[in-house]
Amino acid sequence: MMDELLTPAEMSEADRLAIAGGPSNGYGLMCRAGAAIAAAILARYPASRHFHVLCGPGNNGGDGLVVARLLADAGCPVTAYQDDSPRPGTDAAMALAALELRTRPLEVFYAGGDDLVVDAMFGAGLTRPLQGNFARAVERANASGAAVLAVDLPSGLSGDSGQVLGGIAIRADMTVTFFRRKPGHLLLPGRSLCGETVVADIGIADEALTTIGPKLWQNNPRLWQMHLPRPTENGHKYSRGHVASFSGGPSATGAARLAAMAAARAGAGAVTVVSPGSAMSVNAAHLTAIMLRRADRVDELADFVNSRKVAGAVIGPGFGVGEHCRNFVSALNRLRGEEVLGLVLDADALTSFEEEPEALFALLAKGTSSVQPAVLTPHEGEFGRLFPDLAGAMRSKVERAREAASRCTSVVILKGPDTVVASPDDRAVINAHASPYLATAGSGDVLAGLVAGFLAQGMPSFEAACAAVWIHGDCSLRFGPGLTADDLPGLIPTTLRQLVGT
């Protein structure tokens, strides 16, 4: 499985373990890394007019010096540039000694549109913004019109957070990294600066992962496919899970119906829109397979949940912000792990706790391990209301989502183009399987309903959340232009069929 993501620190630990385990030493690994890059260059950019290799002071630069040697050996017109020589005794110094070309100072680098630029200035070891000759070389490479291949990471990009340190970074057409991807390859803006990312095998054994124990993955069916619900032959509709989706007032009913439809398409055997009396007729006019039930008060809600074996609930989309919402959330949460198996809080159910997030966190912190955690599905705006100190790009999106999940003892789906799902047990995924066409009103409601549908069928919360995010994204990728949230539920079955069979 290649889905683990390693932080730069974990990657350097993998490097250390590989060297300790032999047979390659550090220079041996560098030579393999350089060979993998040179092979990618000769396969993808063989006709480049000139090959410019920009080398930094550390091992990333060392990889570049190996690449320059191999390209020169293959008869390519190549120039290697350096700002300064590597420290004596380092692997990069060995790579320099093996290079028969004279390197040129970085400040004379200039590339034409038909050339290839190999960016080997900084990779996992970047600690501060690029300045001086490095910053100028990045500007020239980006403006040159030449194809750019980045070694490990585009220089200037943090492999941890996917953020650009100091605002300047290489924009690559292709990035070749080693062993496993890093969070920065998937988080934005990193993902878009990497271009196509290829992972090269440089001989680091997978056993290194047992020691490192990474808890971050690229979202992928391999992580949760075995947990996807499949109906039993003798099942009935309630044994397949009954979901309740909570509607707002007469002018805000569509969101709950979108969530309800998604829950049904996820395989829940029965789905009910629970509506205030004032919106019963609007909802009734728009529902067929989905059932309808009135509940204006908490006792009516509890009655319904108890009598109709509700196994999953989604509340928030279009529900309305305020005390009524807080009361319903807290009633549903009381039933979580008893009658209501799974609980999804989205949109207004999150915003309603803006003034007192601690009250929500206290509610959600149920002590017993048999109770599945609730799932919260904030976009950045809602996230900022509950976790103001974690808003903004100061920390990696993965760290922010993990910290939030731990505070609210819930699975957090921090949505966006690079959605992160984090569990209170520290597991997390980054999702890169979605189309920007998903950014359409109501698509988040569909996601919340999908999660509730999976929870109601007994799927564990983290796996349900990861599956819902991936399937939601898959639907958007299959549909493409013109996607609306109304289209999404109808697209779910085709994706599901590919994952569970018929």
Ligand SMILES: NC(=O)C1=CN([C@@H]2O[C@H](COP(=O)(O)OP(=O)(O)OC[C@H]3O[C@@H](n4cnc5c(N)ncnc54)[C@H](O)[C@@H]3O)[C@@H](O)[C@H]2O)[C@@H](O)CC1
């Ligand atoms: N970890 C691994 O398994 C392997 C790593 N390799 C390469 O090694 C790289 C990591 O090497 P390093 O740890 O030496 O890190 P880098 O080569 O990315 O950079 C580290 C050096 O740059 C300096 N530096 C950091 N930011 C700077 C800035 N903004 N301006 C000026 N100087 C700055 C640091 O002080 C240090 O000297 C990887 O990206 C990869 O290319 C490969 O050689 C093979 C295997």
Ligand SMILES: Nc1ncnc2c1ncn2[C@@H]1O[C@H](COP(=O)(O)OP(=O)(O)O)[C@@H](O)[C@H]1O
């Ligand atoms: N650029 C993008 N690429 C892929 N997915 C996106 C992008 N922008 C938003 N999304 C996804 O679209 C959905 C939007 O949800 P949300 O913001 O709650 O909207 P709404 O409240 O209108 O339903 C989320 O699943 C989010 O991850």
Ligand SMILES: [K+]
């Ligand atoms: K680089």
